[in-house]
Amino acid sequence: MNNPILAVERLSITFNHRQTVVDDISFEIHAGETFALVGESGSGKSITALSVLRLLPNNARLNAEAINLHGDDLLKRSEFELCKIRGRRIGFIFQDPMSSLNPVMTIGSQIEEVIKLHFDLPRDAIQQRVLELLQQVELPQAPQRIKDYPHQLSGGQRQRVMIAIALAGKPDLLIADEPTTSLDVTIQAQILALLKDIQEQTGMALWLISHDLALVSSIADRVAVMQQGKIVETGATAEFFNQPKHPYTRKLLNALPSMQNCLAHSTEENPPLLQVSDFYCHYPIRKGIFKRIVDYVRAVDGVSFDIQQGKTLALVGESGCGKTTLGKSLLNLIPGSGRVVINGVELNGLTGEALRRQRANIQIVFQDPFSSMNPRMLVGDIIAEGIRALHPEVSAEQRKARVRQLLQQVDLPEDSALRYPHEFSGGQRQRICIARALAVDPKLIVCDEPTSALDVSVQAQIIQLLKTLQQEKGVSYLFITHDLAVVAEIADDVAVMYQGKIIEQGGVAEVLTQPKHAYTKKLLAAVPVLKMDH
Template identity: 50%
Template sequence: MTDDLRHDTAPSTRRDHGAQQGEPIIDARNVAVDIAVEDGTVNAVRDVSFQLFRGETIAIVGESGSGKSVTARTVMGLLPKRASVGKGATINYNGEDVLKFSERRRRDMRGSRISMIFQEPMSSLNPIYTIGSQIIEAIQTHRRVSRKDAEAETLELLKQVQIPEPEARLKQYPHQLSGGQRQRVMIAMALANKPDVLIADEPTTALDVTVQAQILGLIRDLQLELGMAVILITHDLTVVQHFSDYVYVMSEGVVREHNATRALFADPQHPYTKKLLSSEPSGEANPLPEGSQTILEGRDVRVAFTLKTGTFFKSSYSQLVAVNDLSITLKKHETLGLVGESGSGKTTFGQALLRLIHTDGGTVLFDEKHIEGLSREQLRPLRSRMQVVFQDPFSSLNPRMTIGQIIEEGLIVNNIGSSGKDRNERVRDALVDAGLPGSITHRFPHEFSGGQRQRIAIARAVALEPEFILLDEPTSALDLSVQAQIIELLRKLQSERGLSYLFISHDLKVVRALCHRVCVMQHGKIVEQGPVRDVLENPQTDYTKRLVKAAFEVAA
């Protein structure tokens, strides 16, 4: 380690070490992780040390790519094959160095004594097994429990994490749940065996604001009951301030500063910490040009799903109306926010407007042309004009293709670009616009952090130069400072290219900064709508009031 780096890193021992009783349950020292890539080596983590005591929560914060998740995966023994841990590293769990454990012993430890909630639930849940069978497997893998008892425990876990209709969810598959509901399933699975240490990697990223406090409160209640310790990896500083006892701030694989939460927020010392604490979505949408024409309109749109319950021999069916006769209009240059709790129908409504899923009624017009009855081939010429950025970037990026191929594919399919060289330039420009270096085109999705993958997804959409973009939680995986960059980027693109956005989000702070109007959804219906400032500053319905309070006043 260079002298410059050594002077810019925090001490290896906690500031409050002398005030703690007993030894840390986890004591990590001098952790370094290098990852081999095609053109060299990435120093993902460099000389990181941290201590975690029983019953407390420490938070590891920092921007995407800072090494937060790599540090956590090192504790779990879940690093990729191309990663190597530095020889001087030690990670003591209950006094034993887990880096020296056999693979079998590490496997026994994972999910029982040390458990982890991953950032992207869709890539962590097996798509061919039901939710119930996956949680039951997590229980029976580590404990001798009958199938009947394990199923009863699973049902209770789903109730604890506020899954609606938990009995029905036991028989459903991951794709049948919303992003927030899948994240709650992951939390239930991680807590199934009441671990000593819970590593929560962005545990509330996909959750709406009202459930966020409930989930964090649930984790804290289990801490008190079990003496469980928590490592909270997050970019949400509001959550850190209310739910952590001690904070480690990481940047470029290094711990820059650490301190007790209250002390760090009251008096940050490092310039990077000061930058993080001052980052917050701000500003407002650019004024809408007078006389803007309507580009997208939905009239009485209805979407219903048939749910199957029961057994193979005795099945019963019920209908879930996810979108109940909704109507909206979106003008050119406008950003319309669509907010509500998980399962309210936001994403389903957005996908129905783009004809990505079947509608059971209503009409959809794009640029004054009816598209609800068009075939797949008839829709093809419109696809480059209508783009989408999905909530879970990992599941929407082909893992076998390089970043350059992923972005260029859309250009080729839609005949955009005069030559291969021209397309390559467009790809690089799109990456730079999304806040990424243009030199990453030869790398693969798994080589990037969650936030970086989300920016790649935005670059893919922007490269096609569309007129309308459906943004489904585009900033949910991004840290605060990058959120501000993305908001500014979206404003800039809207101003320069006349883009229109349908912005689906549970982050009302981002909605306030980016949207002109907002629609609030609950149970497949719009319960309130209007100019974003009017709705957020003077909500009329009890439901909207609850959303606003949860977003701007996270309760500990």
């Protein structure tokens, strides 16, 4: 494999002249190949990709012998010349499409912008190219969606638009930074198949940045592992997964959740803690000058299930199926109707003090820990907030002691109480949210995608923490997720949700190994599996 498309030689990046975040790394990417850079959050993967395009923050300093694109050293190019390379010869798919797309421009205009910048084409040809790109990325009803804004699209559709923008310049190299992190397994499988198809059609190189090793094993030709700014291992994919050499690589592979773990769960029955019968959550659709109700969005449509004491029910399904709506409406955070009984007490119709007392029995851990905490509050006050609200009789000294005990339970140092949320990593912030949920001794915790954005090793730690707390305190979980390997690891029972209804439920081993419904079979077929031979 001669003449690589991209050759990076001895690249280092420091922040504020002190903190080294990328430490003397070298690698090559060749035409037509998929090169994966893997590692945990904070290892330096994304900043390495941004440095190739010289898109670094002002306090970052880049040192390298060369960054060659087809033999052309990008370090010697001016900012004006780099503008002609970015988006044209190197395309970039950013991690979060919602924050990368312009919310006040239609998706068609945003793709047009790239084409106008890099190609001298007449108006008709530009519009035709926009439509071709949206059809190439398989956006449903592309001609009708051109004038839509990003907020009108689902997560998977927004990611497709990001790919269309990245492909608009017909790049030689496409950098995809965690392109499927927050997507459902079925959409993730579609996005990956799409990238591989486009790669085969155009012959471009694909640089994939990811912490999902199962996904990497199914798509990459070569893999490099990054740890604390250094590349610790590089090799062909088959060799990398079959004979990992570095201890850190072996640690990452060992942390992967396995679908086989569903067979290890106890099938012993416990009494029910939560009983939900015929539960609905409908949103009215209003039209016309008088905004009359013409129909309803049936987000949750007649759902019934039980959660046993000290057990975990996993609620699985794609984005938009109603999982989170159901979880939040059980806590009365959004209105719903139906019979909900917890620990023998019926929640329907409860108001005021009676409802407040029952709130201590059900708590929630949200999907994004950072946005669910007040950034101006100290962690100790965040954890103690529930105790202050639901148990006003507890003294300040007792609250402090309880916060210390909770931090210890979630494996965080005692001095964490005097720090702010932004001073912690994603995994640590999720631990703080778990401590906050445990503060009032709930009988049930609703966990809404608590591990979806975490690295495999941090995810393994959070799952282990939840299991340990369940054994020690007998707490039950409603675990909302789209990751079936995590379900196999943590759940006792599974309910599969599709378009507001539960279409299949049962013990975890039964549902994951002998699915009955076609949709459950489709979900299981889309789960990326670690491929050990290529």
